[in-house]
Amino acid sequence: MTGASIALIRHFPTDWNIERRLQGQTDRPLTDAARARLDSLRLPAPWDAADLVASPLSRASETAMRLVPERPPRLDPRFVEISWGEWEGKLSDDLGRDPETGLRPVDRLGWTGRPPGGESAADAWARVEPALKRLAQGGMPAVVVTHKALMRLILGVAWNWQGPDRGSAEIKRARLYPLRLSTAGRPQNPGEPVRLVERETQSATAP
16 A cells, blocks of 8 residues: 545535635535536546545535536545534634634644634544545545635644644635645645636537
8 A cells, every 4th residue: 555645625615605604514505606616617637537525514515516527426524624613603703803712723723722612623633534544545546525624634734734834824716735645644745736627618519
């Protein structure tokens, strides 16, 4: 076994993303605009031939299904978003203005920092590490459609939490974030983000 190459991709927007509400494990659907945009995009080669894995939350699973309509993703609940507990559904700007909440990106909360009723980075890592190990042992390239905070965690581990502000790098949509997994499933060697590409459409021809 030599590990595997994987690429992480963030789901497309929901209404709560637009409103800047923390979603966590609350299951919100994609917006109609997000669906329309996804239908015009596809995975670039060679990632279009990779195994497809997704969080079962509908915003992630539908993102995967619309990007690759010819084959369904394998749903893995270990790739669900980090739980924000009592903060879910609240506006991130409101929480950020309250110094008592201590709201920060997951990589800035520390390994054991925990939202009230939610998950710490250590909690989330304990569930996602075996999923990464399974992908590594499979040895095949894979695209994983997941969520922003969980991606921050995985990339933070890959970067060994070292700068410049790598753990807090902006996670953009319509990008693949490639990295390698060791045989033990440890993320490492993250590469530069790769853009999704426009889907070719058949132009109508006159009879």
